[in-house]
Amino acid sequence: MDQEQIKKNAEFLVNNLSGKEIPGSARFKVRYKKMVDFAGIYGITDPKYVGPEEKGVIACHAFANSFAVNAFYILVPGLKVKQNGEERPLVLNPNKLLHAGNKYNWEDCVDIKNGDVLIATGKISKIWVVEKNLILFAELLLTVKNQNDELVCKVTSTAAIRPGGY
């Protein structure tokens, strides 16, 4: 892809994707074993997060990684826009996609419990290009709720796409 086309694509995506809802949702079933395994990676042993019994155990904060990254990879490919009459995804070459950052917000959120079904929906909250290197940054806002429609986490993921990847 030549420089001119990269610039055109960047301009198109910046002008058309900001604020765009991503169709569909990503669903995750929360299992006790997974919650405990996740806590174990970080040496978390507090009964609040690992038991000894399943009942009453809640997920440690690091558990957010278990759904945030997967939701990102499930939802983003579903985002399509029409450019010059042809439908295209945000990312044309996944090898040029980098996960640049994540922000988790738990304000007004309920705890994640064993057996919960988490449903993540997303939108592109911000998209911009760095002129000097033409790296395109897209900020994806994920809203994650449980089966009772209660908020469990808000995630802001930042993706960086190198020239030729968008």
Added chain:
Amino acid sequence: MVKISDIEGGQVIKNEFNGITRDLLKQYAKSSGDTNPIHTNDAIAERAGLKGVIAHGLFSFGFISKLFEDFLEQGKYGKIIEIGVEMRGMVRCGDLLITEASIEKIEGNRVYFNVKQTTFTNIEIKDKDGNIVKKFEAGERGYISDKDREQGLVKTKEISEGVLSYRERVATPGSAIIELYE
């Protein structure tokens, strides 16, 4: 007990982790569902130009959330409102990972932190005559780049076996907000 009246700007909390292994990354891959083989298979990571497996981008995030969970004694004295991280530097097996959070400001019951995760990567040990007596994984596999050296990230220190060279760099800058109950 952690109370607003007991803390002040500039105060630092920290933890250290010195157990990043291939087995742990495999465990993380299984639990997180991020099974990209560049995190678990050296041959594939090498083919991707990485010289060996790298930790998942968000792997080290868990040590930040644990830092605050421990500080708040698992929610006894407050709750975590927000944690944000940027993935800047790759984290590797054998790295010592130090997570530090310093209080930037306090507003009401909310405490705002600057967070920094630094990796210490051992490269090699030389004796007093300059002979290499031990090479670590980073030295064997060539994880240290010219850019690291140009930026002054490679340092030395004397230890009992000789002179250790290592790289020190910030892998994950970030921020956090917690809310204390009193």
